[in-house]
Amino acid sequence: DTAVSQTPKYLVTQMGNDKSIKCEQNLGHDTMYWYKQDSKKFLKIMFSYNNKELIINETVPNRFSPKSPDKAHLNLHINSLELGDSAVYFCASSQGQGVLGNQPQHFGDGTRLSIL
Amino acid sequence: EDQVTQSPEALRLQEGESSSLNCSYTVSGLRGLFWYRQDPGKGPEFLFTLYSAGEEKEKERLKATLTKKESFLHITAPKPEDSATYLCAQHSGYALNFGKGTSLLVTP
Structure with missing residues (x-):
């Protein structure tokens, strides 16, 4: 039973x-979280979200926005896609954040986004 | 800005040849040092969390250790199935700050 699942796996x-x-x-x-893994395999945080707080990495363009319909879902919307957005995007989840914030994060298998 | 540096970038071992991967971190108030394994086409898979200097954790052929400035992932008598990218990360307070990883290849 998949713990963290993402769809689609590929997006062109x-x-x-x-x-x-x-x-x-x-x-x-x-x-829940969204990470971006670039062509050099470097994983960088984009967003962290729980039902109280959204934390955004300041380097993320405002074309990217997370939407959470409920506690079990965090979708990523991207407007006006650019060539540089090509990457693998990973969703993750963990229990707790903030002062403790040290619980392991569990990752999905990624969505490979390719911009033509 | 807090940084995590991993070395070497790539490592090739013969089956049974033990070695160590290094992770150096610069952070005040460490809230956890994490090791993950990533296979091609997959998401990172959690291995260990270390919280304080001197702490050690083991799982099969892997052993993670932590000092005030570094963490090591020791691989004892590796097998080809241990081939993967190993990622180290520190907790920044709201998310994980990853190093660039060490790509490990174990040949028969």
């Missing part, structure tokens, strides 16, 4: 389009 689209990536976790965690 044209520059300028708007797209969404879905993420669901069945671990009962209260915090």
Whole structure:
């Protein structure tokens, strides 16, 4: 039974389009995240979100926005896609954040986004 | 800004040849030092969390240790199935701050 699942696994689209990536976790965690892994395999945090607070990495363009319909889902919406957005996007979840914030994060298998 | 540096970038070992991967971190008030394994086309898989200097954790052929400035992932008598990218990360307070990883290849 998959703990953190993302759809789609692959996404190929044209520059300028708007797209969404879905993420669901069945671990009962209260915090979810989006990470971006570039072509050099470097993983960087984009967003951290629980039901109280959204924390945004200041380097993330405002074309990217997370949307959480409920505690188990955190979707990623991207507007006006650019060539540089091509990467693998990973969703993750964990229990707890803030002062403790030290619980392991569990990752999905990623969505490979390719911009033509 | 807090930084995590991993070395070497790539490591090739013969099956059974033990070695260590290094992770150097610069952070005040460490809230956890994490090791993950990532296979091609997959998400990072959690291995260990270390919280304080002197702490050690083991899982099969892997052993993680922590000092005030570094963490080591020791691989004893590796097998080809241990081939993967090993990622180290510190907790920044709201998310994980990853190093660039060590790509390990174990040949028969």
